[in-house]
Amino acid sequence: MNLAALLQYLVSGLTVGATYGLTALGFTIIFNTTGLINFAQGEFVMLGGMFAVSFAHLGLPVGLAVVLAALATTVVGAVMERLTIRPVAGAPAINLVIITIGVSILIRGLAMLAWGKDTFALPAFSGEVPLLFLGAAMQPQSLWVLALTLSLLAGLRFFFSHTMYGKGMLACSFDRRAAYLVGISVERMVLLSFMIAALVGATGGAILAPLTMTAYDVGILLGLKGFAACILGGLGNPFGAAAGGLILGVLESLGAGYLSSAYKNAFTFIILLLFLFVRPTGLFGRSSGERV
Amino acid sequence: MLVVTNLDVFYGRIHAVRRASLHVGKGEIVALIGGNGAGKTTILSTVSGLIRPREGSLTFDGHDLGRTRPEKVVRLGLSHVPEGRRIFKPMSVGDNLLLGAFHRAKFGRRALLDQDLDAVYALFPKLAERRAQAAGTLSGGEQQMLAIGRALMARPRMLLLDEPGMGLAPNIMSEIFRHIRALRDEMALTVLLVEQNAKQALRIADRGYVLETGRIILQGPAEELTENRDVQRAYLGREQDGQA
Ligand SMILES: Nc1ncnc2c1ncn2[C@@H]1O[C@H](COP(=O)(O)OP(=O)(O)O)[C@@H](O)[C@H]1O
Ligand SMILES: [Mg+2]
Numbered sequence: 001m002n003l004a005a006l007l008q009y010l011v012s013g014l015t016v017g018a019t020y021g022l023t024a025l026g027f028t029i030i031f032n033t034t035g036l037i038n039f040a041q042g043e044f045v046m047l048g049g050m051f052a053v054s055f056a057h058l059g060l061p062v063g064l065a066v067v068l069a070a071l072a073t074t075v076v077g078a079v080m081e082r083l084t085i086r087p088v089a090g091a092p093a094i095n096l097v098i099i100t101i102g103v104s105i106l107i108r109g110l111a112m113l114a115w116g117k118d119t120f121a122l123p124a125f126s127g128e129v130p131l132l133f134l135g136a137a138m139q140p141q142s143l144w145v146l147a148l149t150l151s152l153l154a155g156l157r158f159f160f161s162h163t164m165y166g167k168g169m170l171a172c173s174f175d176r177r178a179a180y181l182v183g184i185s186v187e188r189m190v191l192l193s194f195m196i197a198a199l200v201g202a203t204g205g206a207i208l209a210p211l212t213m214t215a216y217d218v219g220i221l222l223g224l225k226g227f228a229a230c231i232l233g234g235l236g237n238p239f240g241a242a243a244g245g246l247i248l249g250v251l252e253s254l255g256a257g258y259l260s261s262a263y264k265n266a267f268t269f270i271i272l273l274l275f276l277f278v279r280p281t282g283l284f285g286r287s288s289g290e291r292v
Numbered sequence: 293m294l295v296v297t298n299l300d301v302f303y304g305r306i307h308a309v310r311r312a313s314l315h316v317g318k319g320e321i322v323a324l325i326g327g328n329g330a331g332k333t334t335i336l337s338t339v340s341g342l343i344r345p346r347e348g349s350l351t352f353d354g355h356d357l358g359r360t361r362p363e364k365v366v367r368l369g370l371s372h373v374p375e376g377r378r379i380f381k382p383m384s385v386g387d388n389l390l391l392g393a394f395h396r397a398k399f400g401r402r403a404l405l406d407q408d409l410d411a412v413y414a415l416f417p418k419l420a421e422r423r424a425q426a427a428g429t430l431s432g433g434e435q436q437m438l439a440i441g442r443a444l445m446a447r448p449r450m451l452l453l454d455e456p457g458m459g460l461a462p463n464i465m466s467e468i469f470r471h472i473r474a475l476r477d478e479m480a481l482t483v484l485l486v487e488q489n490a491k492q493a494l495r496i497a498d499r500g501y502v503l504e505t506g507r508i509i510l511q512g513p514a515e516e517l518t519e520n521r522d523v524q525r526a527y528l529g530r531e532q533d534g535q536a
Binding site for chain 2: 164167168170171174175177178180181182183184185186
C-alpha cells in the first residue's frame, strides 16, 4: 500500500468529513432540544457557502465573508424557528418534521431565485499552493477546515459543560418537563438550538466551499450525509455525531480511492442503512430509551 | 399564600380535576392525599403552569397563576418537585443543583450561587459526597434529596412536593419527611405535600385534603383526618398491607 496515497485519502476524507460532522452536530442539537429531525439542516450548510460567496463577491476579505455568512444563516435559523416551529409547538412530531421539509424546499427555491443554478467558488483562505507532507499533497484549506472545525467543537464543548445556558439546553434534552420546573425557558432553548445548528452548519458549508464549489442545491446531499453521520455517531450525542462525520468522510474517501469513486455516495447510504438496522443508537449513542 | 378556587382541568375529554378548591397559608404544611389517578399530580402541574386549567382561579401571593408560564412561576418563588423526581440523570449532582438556580444565574453572581450550593450540601451531606457523580447513579432517597435540593436552589418561598416518598424504603421515607418538616420549621417554607402514603403525610402536616376521582371530598386538620373512619379505611389501612 502506498503511504502517500493513503495519507492523501485520509486528509481529503477528514476535510469533507468535518463538514459532515458540523452538519450532523446541527441535527443532534435540534434533536436534543425538540426531538425533531430538522430536514432544513442541509440548507443551512448551503446558505453558509452561498452567503460567503456573495459577501466575498462584494469585495470583503474571505475570512470576514465567512463570519458574516455564518451570522446571516444564524438569523435564518432563528427566523425559521420563530415563524414555522414555535407557532405550532405541541403539534405531533411528524407534522413538525414535515414543516422542516417544507422549509428546506422553500429555502432551496429562494436560493435558486437569488443565485441562479450556477456553481460558485469561494477563494481559499490562504492560497492554493499545496503543502507536501510525507509525499502527500495537502491543500492549505484542508488545514483551515480541520482547525476551524476543531475550534468550533471545543467552543461548543465549553458551552455545554461550563455555561448555564449550555447546561440548560442539555437539561431540556434529558427532561423537558423538569427543565420547565427549574425555570428554564424551553422555548428560548429551542430557538437557541436552531441558531446554533444554523451557525455550525453554515460554518461547515462556508469553510468547505473553497474546496468543493457550491450551488443552490448542495444542501440536499450534504444534509443527507450529515444525517448519515448522526446515525453513525449517535443521534443524541453531538460530539459522537461530529466524530461520525469525520469517520464517514474518511470511509467515503477510502472507498472512492481504493474501490471506485462512482459509488462514493452509495457507500454513505449503505452505511446509513446498516446502522439504522443493526445499531440505531450509533457508535457513541446513548440508548434511545433515555430521551424523554 | 396559595389559593385554588373551583379548579377544573381536562386532558382532552378526560375530566381529571373537578371544581377543586384548596388553600395553603404561609408557613403551613398541607397534605393532599388520594389514591392513584385521583388528580393530585394534575393539580400540582396546573399550579406550576405545566397544564392550563379549563375553569377556576389560582393565585399565589396575589399573583394570578392561571396564565403564568412555568418558568415564571418559579421566579415568583413557587417551586415544584415533580413526581418521580425527574432529576437530570446523566448530569452531575452539582450541575443538577446549579440548574435549580437557572434564572438566578447572572454574571458576577457565581459566589451567591456557590453559597446556596453549600447550604444545600450542608442540609444533605450525602449529596456533597457525590457532587461530581452522575445523578442517575444515586439511590432513590438521594435522588429525592437532589430533587428537593434542586428546587431549593431557586430560593422558593413555597414548595410543591409530589409523592416524595414514592418507592422508598420506610426508614428512608421517614428521613425525607423529617427533612420536609425541617424545611418548614427552620427555613420557614410553606409546603403543599401530595402523597398516597396518607399516614406519613398526615403525621407531618398541619391540615389535609382528600381527593377522590378529581373531587375534594374531605378536608380538615391533620389529626382529624387521621381519626376519620373513611380515611382510615381508604387510605390508612392499606398501608399495613404494604400497598400504599
Ligand atoms: N397526560 C395525560 N393525558 C391524559 N390523561 C391523563 C394524563 N395525566 C393524567 N391523566 C389522567 O388524569 C387523572 C388524574 O391523574 P393524576 O393527576 O396523575 O393522578 P394522581 O397524581 O393523583 O395519581 C387520571 O385518570 C389519569 O389517567
Ligand atoms: Mg401522581
